[in-house]
Amino acid sequence: MRWIRYTATGKTAYGIIDGDVIAEVKGDPFAGYEKTATQHALASVQIELPVATPPNFFCVGLNYAQHVRLAAKKLGIEAKMPENPDVGYRSNNALIAHGRDVIIPADATEKVQYEGELVAIIGKTCRNVAEADALKYVLGYTIGNDVSERTWQKADRTLWRAKNSDTFKPMGPWIDTSVDLDKLETRVRVNGQETTRFKTNDMIHGVALYISTISRYCTLHPGDVLWMGTDLFSPDLKHGDVVEIEITGLGTLSNRFVKASQA
Numbered sequence: 001m002r003w004i005r006y007t008a009t010g011k012t013a014y015g016i017i018d019g020d021v022i023a024e025v026k027g028d029p030f031a032g033y034e035k036t037a038t039q040h041a042l043a044s045v046q047i048e049l050p051v052a053t054p055p056n057f058f059c060v061g062l063n064y065a066q067h068v069r070l071a072a073k074k075l076g077i078e079a080k081m082p083e084n085p086d087v088g089y090r091s092n093n094a095l096i097a098h099g100r101d102v103i104i105p106a107d108a109t110e111k112v113q114y115e116g117e118l119v120a121i122i123g124k125t126c127r128n129v130a131e132a133d134a135l136k137y138v139l140g141y142t143i144g145n146d147v148s149e150r151t152w153q154k155a156d157r158t159l160w161r162a163k164n165s166d167t168f169k170p171m172g173p174w175i176d177t178s179v180d181l182d183k184l185e186t187r188v189r190v191n192g193q194e195t196t197r198f199k200t201n202d203m204i205h206g207v208a209l210y211i212s213t214i215s216r217y218c219t220l221h222p223g224d225v226l227w228m229g230t231d232l233f234s235p236d237l238k239h240g241d242v243v244e245i246e247i248t249g250l251g252t253l254s255n256r257f258v259k260a261s262q263a
Contacts, residue, residue, distance in 0.1 A: 003029045003140065004174040005052065006045040017042060017174060029139055029175070030123065030222035049097045050142050050175045051121060056224040057090045057169075058214060059146070063203050063229030070233055085205045085213045090146075090227070091164040098172035098253050104239070105165055106260040108149050113234035115146035116188045116245035118200050120207050121175050122224040126215050134211035137220065140177035143245050143253040144227045145170040170255045171225070179250060181207065189244040190235065198231040200247055 002017040014029065015022035022040045027033030062068050062082055072079035096102070104112050123139025146169065152162035184200035210226060237243065239259040246252040 001140075001177045002174050003050065003177070004042075004045075005048045005050050006040070007048055008040045008045045012048060015040070029177075047098045047173050049095055050172055051223045051225060053092055054095075054223050054225045055221040056218070057092055057095075057227075058210075058224065059088045059090050059227040060205075060210060060229040061086055061088060063205060064198065064231035065202075065204060066198070067229070067231045067233075068204075081204055085210050087210065087214055088159075090169060093166055094164045094169035096167045096170050096255070098170065099255065100170065101167065101256050101258045102145075102147055102170060102243075103165075103167045104237075104257055104259045105149075105161075108165075108259075109151040110236050110238070111150035112237045112257070113148050113150060114188060114190075114237065114243045114245070115148060115230035115234065116186050116196060116247075117144040117146050117230050118181075118184070118186070118207075118228045118247060119144040119171060120211070120226045120228065122211075122220045122226070123222055125219065125221055126211070127219045129212055129215045131208045131212040134208040134215070137211060138207070139222070140175040141179045141247075141250060142172055142175050143247050143251060144225075145243060145245055145253060145255060146227060146230065170253055172253055173251055176250050183249060185248045186231070187246045187248070188234075189246070190237070190241055192242075192244075195235060196232050202231070203228065 004017050005014050013024050015024045020042045024036045024038035025033040069079040119142045121139045124137045126137040149162045181201040186200045188196035237257050241257045244252050244254045
């Protein structure tokens with residue numbers, strides 16, 4: 001099942017996608033819903049964030065072996081794989097939907113890059129769950145683009161602007177509840193040219209282990225999002241570039257990059 005949050009005829013609602021048609025529901029996939037008779041053509045609606053305001057926005061860093069090796073090589077140091085899951089946070093102010101512009105701040109350097117990521121959406125409250133049971137608490141998956149300003153990332157200890165500037169976290173376009181993680185492949189295109197391709201589930205630490213680890217200390221709530229990290233590296237992005245992040249079988253997240261002084 002694919003859940004979409006959208007706006008049509010001035011109303012924002014959740015719906016279930018069936019082919020090219022959205023069947024509107026009353027309610028949402030987290031607290032419960034009722035089907036309605038209202039339908040919309042998928043191409044006619046404005047796609048919104050699949051979760052309007054996540055209660056918590058968790059993120060993962062250095063979760064792919066090749067990414068770790070390449071990062072170490074750039075720094076001229078020996079690659080060391082993380083032994084345990086490492087969890088961070090991001091800010092909701094940075095979230096934007098599929099099709100919206102990523103605004104590059106006027107004073108940003110040329111080192112603005114994408115990171116194509118799988119995003120797990122929590123569907124049920126969980127606390128202290130075992131790894132074997134963790135995926136039972138996932139509603140489904142969507143796609144994220146973890147935009148980073150690398151010069152700021154080196155300068156700011158907390159990454160507050162490097163990772164959390166307004167519009168730096170595109171997410172969408174919908175939530176897919178029927179995903180086989182082992183069959184997924186992430187492909188990134190810039191202006192139609194493929195720049196990155198990797199097996200999505202080829203992670204050092206998987207979705208289930210991260211959920212189990214987080215829930216040991218922090219209660220996870222319906223609508224929480226967990227971004228699972230990326231592999232390989234991005235080229236520097238410039239004004240006018242369009243980045244498409246496709247996860248096969250799941251969908252494609254597309255956003256244009258616009259320099260603030262030229263917006």
